[in-house]
Amino acid sequence: MPEPTQTDAASVPDDRGRSGEPSWQPSERELERRSFRRRQTRRSVLVSAGSTLVFAGLLLWALLGSPGWAKVQASFFDPEVALASLPRILEGLWLNIQVLVAASIGVTLVALLLATLRTLRGPVFFPLRALAAGYTDLFRGMPLIIVLYLVGFGIPGLDFFPRVPVAVWGTLALILTYSAYVSEVFRAGIEAVHPSQRLAARSLGLGHGQTMRRIVLPQALRKVTPALMNDFVAMQKDVGLISVLGAVDAVRAAQIESAHFYNFTPYVVAGLLFVLLAWPMIRLTDWVSARMRAREQAGSIV
C-alpha cells in the first residue's frame, strides 16, 4: 500500500495547550459576578437546611406527642432486642448476599443470551427469537412470589434433585424473573446503537460475533447502565423474598427473632440492614445517571 504523504497539517494543532493561558485575568465584572453567585449559593444552602430542620422537628414532635408512641417505641424500637437479634440477622444477611451475587451473575448471562437471540435477524432464527420472546413475556408478567413458589416447591417435588438447599431454588427463581427484565434493557440498548456502527465494523472485515462483542455491546451497555443499576437495586431488595421458601436469610432470621422476643424490632433491624446494603449502589446509580445526562447535554453524540 502506498504511504499517504504529508498533508496540510496546519489546521491540526494539538488542542491540549488551549485552556490555561497564563496571561488572562478575570475582569472586575466577572469577579463581581462570581462573588454574587457564591452569595446566592450560600443563601440557598442555608434556606434549604433551615426548612429541612423545621420539617424534621415538626414530624418528630407529632410522633413523640402521639398517644400510642410509647407502645410503638417499645415494640418496634427496643435497643436491647435490636442488639440481641443482630448476630442472627447478620448471619441471615450473609445468605442474602451470596444469593445476590450468584443471581446477578446468572441474570447477566441469561439476559445477554436472551437479548442476543432476540436481535438475530433472518427467518432461520425465527424459532429462537420466538422462544426468547415467549420467555420474556412469561416472566415479566408473572409475580416473583409465584415464580418463587412454583420453582421452590415444584421442582423439589419432582425428586430429581434431593438435598439441594432451598436458597438455590430461590436464586433460580430470581434469575428467571430478573433475566426477563434485564434482557429487555439489554435489547433496548442494542437497538439504540445505530446500524451504521455495525456496517462500519463489518466493512473493516470484523465478523458478526466480533462486531457484537467489540462494537455493539460496549456501546449498548453504556447507554443502559443507569437502567441496569436500577434493576440491580430492585433485585437487592427482592432477595429477601427467598425467605418464603424457608431459607434462613435476614428476613426469616428476623421473623424467628421477633417470635422469640415477642417484639417487632428485629424486622426494623433487618430492614435497615437492607437499606445499608443497597445504599452505596443507589447513590452510585444516581451519580452515573446524572453524569450521563450531563454528557448527553454536552452534545457528544456522534
Place this chain on the structure above:
Amino acid sequence: MNAATDTPGLLRLRGIRRSFGEKLVLDGVDLDVDAHQVVALVGASGSGKSTLLRTVNLLETIDDGEILLAGEDVSDPRVDADAVRARIGVVFQHYNLFPHLSVLDNVTLAARLVHRMPRADAERRGLELLDSVGLAGFAAAFPDRLSGGQQQRVAIVRAIATGPELLLLDEVTSALDPELVGEVLALVRSLAEGGTTILMATHEMAFAREVADRVVFLDAGRIIEDAPAHEFFTAPREARTREFLTRFLRE
C-alpha cells in the same frame, strides 16, 4: 486466482442488478477499475451510487451479476465475505467512527482483530499513519473531541490502515462544513497520488475532474457514460450527461 492474468482490472463489475422490493436500483452495471486508478462515480441523488459501493464491499447482496476482485468472483456465496471486506477499505459520508474507542483504537481495530497483528505493531503503524495526516496528537482522544474534518480524516486512516487493495469513498465530504472540505480532499488527493486504487462517489465535480482518471455517470441504476475525466467534463458524449452537468453547474 488463475483468471487474474487475463483480467486486467483490479475490480470488474458485470451486469450488477439489485432491487429493493419493486424498485430497481442497479440495472445491469458494468464497471472496471484498474489497479492504481481513481474512478469517480457521479449521478443525481438516488441514482444508486451508495448502493453500488455497498455491493462491491458485499455489504449488500446482489440479485444478479458478477463482482470480480483481482480476478476472483467474490459474489459467489461460498466466498468468505469477511475476508473480502478486509481487503477493501470503505469511508462513509458520516465517518462512522466508533465513539467508545480512542482514535488510535479505531485505527488499529481491524489490524488487531482481523489481521491478528500484535497490538504494539498495530499501534506503531497506526501512529505513523495518524502522524502523516497531522493527527498524532489526538491518538488517545475520543472521536467526539474532533471536528468533522478531523473525524473524516481518521476514518480514512482507519480504512487504509491495513493496506487494502481497493478504497471505496462514499461522498466523504458532503456532511462537512465547507471550510472543512479542503483538508479531507487534500488527504484523498495525496492517497491518489501515492497510487491507491480508489472508487469514489462524489458531488465535488471540480475535485473529480482534477483527481480522477475516469468519471462514470450513473443515472437511475444504469451507467450512461464512462469516460476519461477530462473528456467527461469537456466533451460528454451523451445528452443525459450534458443535462446532468448543466443542472449541476447551475446549482
